[in-house]
């Protein structure tokens with residue numbers, strides 16, 4: 001644990017044990033720095049972390065206070081653990097399509113959406129890059145930039161890996177139509193119909209849909225809402241079911257928001273290397289961290305090339321441009337060929353526009369602003385859920401990304417909440433779409449990537465009311 005995390009933990013304990021009570025003012029950053037013998041920046045980071053978790057809140061020109069709802073300090077939903085991880089035929093697509101279709105409506109408050117608000121992105125600047133590259137584009141670019149993709153863009157991506165101290169050469173990067181295509185190509189490169197894929201439980205529904213579409217089977221391994229996939233259960237599942245590949249989200253998992261520590265990522269890479277089991281690392285949210293640095297991908301611990309690192313610009317820069325990539329270690333040649341034989345290449349103007357935007361600089365500044373907006377939103381959402389949802393609700397406090405995973409009181413069906421919320425013009429993502437098993441019926445995922453306003457607050461109030469009613473009906 002870092003120093004600021006230890007300090008934050010100790011302050012949170014003082015609050016939980018009642019030494020500091022709701023509404024109490026915290027000692028100033030300077031006082032705490034002197035009394036705890038740590039630097040002011042350590043105190044600041046600890047306060048920032050507690051604020052992100054909804055435990056304290058800042059008041060302008062006044063300092064930090066214990067947040068209003070301390071009696072309901074968010075509790076993490078416990079993971080669903082089962083000793084037997086079983087292989088399952090996947091059959092979720094109908095339900096996922098039903099839910100996605102129903103939340104597409106423009107006038108619905110999109111708490112069930114997988115995308116953050118488009119207003120959070122530098123669309124003007126990107127538009128200018130796009131206009132300029134379209135005017136000056138070398139006509140041969142449409143041929144030269146076929147798979148593996150535009151050389152400048154691949155170099156810019158390799159540079160970002162280098163800045164994060166990860167050794168990835170531009171030659172192993174294949175540009176794709178968003179991360180989802182990268183993930184699918186990895187799956188196609190490593191499996192044949194009937195094979196088993198190891199995934200997390202709960203997992204991103206598109207992983208389930210890809211597995212279903214390719215005629216594969218899934219073995220779901222429990223994932224902890226804070227610490228991510230259970231490596232002991234994973235080792236057991238590998239021994240029992242001999243999966244051909246695993247597909248995991250290491251940073252700010254969708255839907256949990258969990259984050260694997262570096263130690264755990266190292267152990268994960270050791271495990272897959274020992275079994276020569278390729279890992280498809282789905283890392284589309286890694287740039288959206290609230291801590292000090294970007295969390296490392298598992299790829300950074302991979303010495304033998306078993307990790308295929310998939311990411312994109314969809315969630316952090318250019319939604320709709322559909323530009324993603326995979327850095328695929330020893331699989332890069334077969335993935336580049338698969339890309340050629342499926343969709344030939346990603347859109348050339350979109351690749352060039354993003355490469356030009358990255359070259360001009362400003363991406364990191366944009367990311368800082370985006371992360372700040374998401375963190376502020378998270379604080380507001382957590383406060384509102386605490387205020388409006390009934391007792392018995394539990395929720396995560398992710399350290400990045402833009403999803404809250406919420407366990408509803410016992411007996412409340414998230415599909416029922418989804419139905420009633422939609423009839424009130426609000427979408428949510430019900431837990432059932434994140435598994436091929438019958439788990440998570442009383443869980444929902446909320447998207448806090450939309451700028452906080454009174455409509456969102458009243459939507460959470462309405463949702464809380466729906467959950468309260470259903471919970472009371474269950475109790476009768």
Ligand SMILES: Cc1ncc(COP(=O)(O)O)c(C=O)c1O
Pocket residue numbers: 114115177178179180181204249254282284311312313314315323324
């Ligand atoms: C975990 C995860 N992986 C991949 C994707 C797809 O990313 P892209 O839009 O770049 O294809 C999403 C989008 O929702 C996601 O949540």
